[in-house]
Amino acid sequence: MRKWLPSSFYNTITIAGAAIAAISFGLILFLILLETLAAEQKPYMGIIAFVILPAFLIVGLILVAFGIFREHRRDLKGKHRDHILPRIDLNDPKHRRAFTIFSIGTILLLMFSAFGSYKAYEYTDSDQFCGTICHKVMTPEYTAYQNSPHARVGCVKCHIGSGADWYVRSKISGAYQIYSVLFNKYSRPIETPITNLRPARETCEQCHWPKVFYSKMEKVKNYYLSDEDNSKMSLTLSINIGGGNEESGVTTGIHWHMNIANDISYIATDRARQVIPWVKIKSLDGKETVYKSTDVKIPNSLINDKNIRKMDCIDCHNRPTHIYHPPASSVNDAMAANLIDPQLPYVKSISVDALEAGYTKKDIALDSIKTKIEEFYNLNYPNTASKMKDKIEQAIQEVQKIYARNYFPEMNVSWKKFPNNIGHLYSPGCFRCHDGKHVSSDGKVISKDCNICHTIFSEQFGNEKPEVSLTGVKYRHPINIGDSWKEMNCSDCHSKN
Numbered sequence: 499m500r501k502w503l504p505s506s507f508y509n510t511i512t513i514a515g516a517a518i519a520a521i522s523f524g525l526i527l528f529l530i531l532l533e534t535l536a537a538e539q540k541p542y543m544g545i546i547a548f549v550i551l552p553a554f555l556i557v558g559l560i561l562v563a564f565g566i567f568r569e570h571r572r573d574l575k576g577k578h579r580d581h582i583l584p585r586i587d588l589n590d591p592k593h594r595r596a597f598t599i600f601s602i603g604t605i606l607l608l609m610f611s612a613f614g615s616y617k618a619y620e621y622t623d624s625d626q627f628c629g630t631i632c633h634k635v636m637t638p639e640y641t642a643y644q645n646s647p648h649a650r651v652g653c654v655k656c657h658i659g660s661g662a663d664w665y666v667r668s669k670i671s672g673a674y675q676i677y678s679v680l681f682n683k684y685s686r687p688i689e690t691p692i693t694n695l696r697p698a699r700e701t702c703e704q705c706h707w708p709k710v711f712y713s714k715m716e717k718v719k720n721y722y723l724s725d726e727d728n729s730k731m732s733l734t735l736s737i738n739i740g741g742g743n744e745e746s747g748v749t750t751g752i753h754w755h756m757n758i759a760n761d762i763s764y765i766a767t768d769r770a771r772q773v774i775p776w777v778k779i780k781s782l783d784g785k786e787t788v789y790k791s792t793d794v795k796i797p798n799s800l801i802n803d804k805n806i807r808k809m810d811c812i813d814c815h816n817r818p819t820h821i822y823h824p825p826a827s828s829v830n831d832a833m834a835a836n837l838i839d840p841q842l843p844y845v846k847s848i849s850v851d852a853l854e855a856g857y858t859k860k861d862i863a864l865d866s867i868k869t870k871i872e873e874f875y876n877l878n879y880p881n882t883a884s885k886m887k888d889k890i891e892q893a894i895q896e897v898q899k900i901y902a903r904n905y906f907p908e909m910n911v912s913w914k915k916f917p918n919n920i921g922h923l924y925s926p927g928c929f930r931c932h933d934g935k936h937v938s939s940d941g942k943v944i945s946k947d948c949n950i951c952h953t954i955f956s957e958q959f960g961n962e963k964p965e966v967s968l969t970g971v972k973y974r975h976p977i978n979i980g981d982s983w984k985e986m987n988c989s990d991c992h993s994k995n
């Protein structure tokens with residue numbers, strides 16, 4: 499056979515390398531073509547086309563070079579060593595062909611790898627990569643995220659932000675995360691707070707100007723009790739978010755006090771930052787006040803700069819997107835929207851119980867929810883069970899949906915593991931400090947007054963006439979528990995269900 503290229507190309511290693519490189523290259527082109535044509539992007543396609551196949555391509559090319567070099571060395575054995583490296587003679591047609599193929603190949607490869615590495619960069623930053631490649635591990639965060647106000651904001655916008663340094667940091671910790679997934683070393687659930695989460699100043703505040711004035715936000719809340727009639731109550735809450743800046747003259751409310759006019763720092767004694775016995779406030783004029791809890795004593799040894807955290811957006815908005823709703827609140831909302839019919843006796847109570855039964859697997863949970871609710875009506879309300887069959891079926895489906903959105907037994911994730919710090923009903927939230935038990939040395943108390951953060955415009959029980967007042971009605975707890983709602987934190991009872 500006439501040799502078309504220099505003889506050093508004809509050896510097993512080089513030919514195998516060339517074959518590997520050519521096949522990988524072909525596959526990459528094919529996958530890119532598929533990806534452009536496909537309506538929906540497939541997450542694994544990206545990792546194969548931009549990470550795995552290029553690795554094979556490079557291995558193939560290294561093999562080609564290695565084969566040539568080895569062949570050349572072998573040729574030299576026993577001969578006069580006048581040169582170590584191969585000699586390129588462009589007058590020789592074989593050499594010319596090899597040279598042309600090599601040059602065009604290199605140019606193509608350079609262009610291609612520029613494009614490829616950009617795609618790989620873009621790809622490893624995509625929500626799909628974050629949310630689905632680590633499949634089981636991040637399912638809870640990804641699912642909650644897709645049902646949240648930030649569903650259109652990329653994971654990296656909050657978790658990495660812009661700039662090369664955080665990008666590199668995140669890729670380094672990301673490499674560890676891939677390792678921990680492959681070798682099953684990750685914790686269930688993934689721990690928070692994330693110690694290396696970028697400060698809110700560089701993430702949240704890039705989209706939300708901290709000094710924007712929000713005025714008041716009105717929320718209508720509906721609740722159903724656990725009795726046979728699912729007794730309804732509702733209230734209208736006007737939340738004083740406020741904010742503002744000196745320029746516009748309006749400066750009030752939660753954001754103003756907590757985030758702009760004052761610099762607040764604190765020490766938490768637990769990892770989840772739920773127990774806060776020490777708080778310091780520094781006002782714009784430099785005055786400092788320290789509040790200490792009379793309930794939880796903090797040892798002096800813990801009071802040092804290392805433990806002090808400056809409060810930022812995430813200390814209140816710790817669940818801007820990975821929100822796991824408590825069962826009472828999800829079921830209330832579904833009932834208010836008539837997705838679960840409030841006419842069904844005890845439906846609030848049985849739905850919450852079915853959600854909270856503590857299952858070990860999602861499939862088991864969904865099946866058990868169905869049997870639990872069906873059996874409850876068949877056994878206790880056989881008439882209703884046949885007359886309202888459709889409504890019961892609809893309620894079951896709705897409860898199953900709530901479960902799928904908020905409980906992830908395989909990762910031990912639920913609302914109890916990730917309490918939301920906005921509010922104070924189902925977790926301590928604002929009452930971590932505003933429990934009326936944080937006192938300064940001169941006797942000032944961090945306020946628990948029901949009207950500093952919000953005004954309750956109206957409260958209505960069942961079909962009673964609503965109580966309405968623009969300056970705020972006096973709060974009435976839905977069932978009579980005496981004064982304990984004033985003395986205890988709401989979550990002391992409500993976090994237990």
Ligand code: HEC
Nearest residue numbers: 628629639643648651652653656688690691692818819820
């Ligand atoms: C709006 C900003 C934002 C977006 C967008 C976002 N996250 Fe988060 N994420 C957070 C915050 C805040 C925390 C809690 C940080 C803390 O308490 O230290 C968090 C926590 C997490 C945690 C730790 C477990 C937990 O629930 O606390 C994981 C894992 C996570 N995010 C993954 C993702 C993934 C995957 C995406 C994209 C699908 C994403 N995040 C999108 C803000 C965001």
Ligand code: HEC
Nearest residue numbers: 647648651655656698701702703704705706811812815818
């Ligand atoms: C890339 C831009 C971006 C970043 C970064 C971002 N947000 Fe948002 N945020 C948005 C958008 C867009 C909305 C939705 C606005 C809407 O629907 O009206 C939103 C909505 C919100 C809301 C209102 C939610 C509601 O219930 O309506 C809060 C609170 C919030 N963001 C807090 C945060 C916090 C805290 C962070 C940092 C962890 C953050 N955001 C980071 C863009 C961003």
Ligand code: HEC
Nearest residue numbers: 698702703706708712715737739752756757810811814920
């Ligand atoms: C002291 C706690 C606290 C801090 C700190 C805080 N917020 Fe808020 N923020 C609230 C509360 C309470 C609301 C009312 C929203 C609600 O009840 O769901 C709110 C509402 C918002 C909203 C929604 C407004 C709307 O109309 O939907 C945005 C956006 C927001 N905050 C962004 C931020 C950003 C950005 C930071 C950091 C610069 C921040 N917040 C710091 C407590 C806080």
Ligand code: HEC
Nearest residue numbers: 751752755764777779814920921927928930931945950951
């Ligand atoms: C880390 C402790 C801490 C947490 C958590 C906290 N606060 Fe505060 N808050 C303070 C301190 C300290 C002050 C200032 C008390 C003073 O006047 O010296 C304050 C003051 C306020 C004020 C002004 C009170 C007044 O007397 O006018 C509002 C409004 C407020 N906080 C709302 C909230 C809301 C809403 C939340 C929950 C989303 C919250 N805070 C969570 C520590 C905290």
Ligand code: HEC
Nearest residue numbers: 719920921922923928932945946947948950951952973984
């Ligand atoms: C430090 C601020 C603060 C104080 C003090 C405070 N609240 Fe609230 N409250 C909030 C915030 C923030 C929310 C959350 C609003 C939301 O769901 O968006 C809330 C929510 C509520 C809700 C609705 C609960 C839900 O999630 O459905 C009720 C009811 C309520 N508060 C009653 C009270 C009563 C009664 C008091 C007095 C004992 C009180 N609050 C004191 C900040 C406060």
Ligand code: HEC
Nearest residue numbers: 721722723724725826830976977979982983986987988991
């Ligand atoms: C001593 C325990 C206790 C304390 C403290 C307490 N509650 Fe309750 N609360 C209950 C009980 C019991 C019910 C009835 C539950 C049911 O029927 O499902 C209830 C019912 C409710 C409901 C309606 C049921 C639902 O959907 O969650 C709301 C709203 C509520 N409480 C708000 C509050 C608020 C706000 C506070 C704090 C200011 C508070 N509670 C403090 C025991 C308590």
